[in-house]
Amino acid sequence: MSVFVVYVKETGHVVGAVTANGAAVPTVAALVGDELPLRVSLEPGSVVSLTLKAGELAVHEADDEPGVFADPLAFGVQPGEPGQPPKPALAVLRKATVPLKFEVPGLTVTVGDAVSEETPVLVLISYGQATSVLRGKIGQGLGEVLLETLVDDDPHGVLVLVPGWAGRLEEVEKP
Structure with missing residues (x-):
């Protein structure tokens, strides 16, 4: 098989x-x-x-x-x-434990440990039934990135993919 x-x-x-x-x-x-x-x-x-x-x-x-x-x-x-x-x-893949959060001006993605090289980040966010795609990079020696996006106060479905870290598919709300 x-x-x-x-x-x-x-x-x-x-x-x-x-x-x-x-x-x-x-x-x-x-x-x-x-x-x-x-x-x-x-x-x-x-x-x-x-x-x-x-x-x-x-x-x-x-x-x-x-x-x-x-x-x-x-x-x-x-x-x-x-x-x-x-x-x-x-x-x-390693699991990130820091919650995803929307804050002005976007979504903060934290992996936990500093990355040894620049690392790509791919994020999908629901806007009603539409999907928005964001791309960014966590800089070498850093452990997070802020991806700029505007969202309303409703909860959003979010998929976060960072190489080496388990993907995250979850609900995220603005505080």
């Missing part, structure tokens, strides 16, 4: 996994169609979807890792040598 993971090409975060017997590596379109919705429950009882477009995703045949089915965002695809496919083993 093979394990196939769908991951975000930009950050390596796994966003879904399936198993198949004796199958060739499927395409992204065969697994998710044109886009992959990630759902976030908001108070009081509503649900929003943050969508990743198929062009932002890739499929990889990975070693068996049962935990990837329960918490895919806790795993990442490890790049191979230049010009080679990713490594078969999935990386277990």
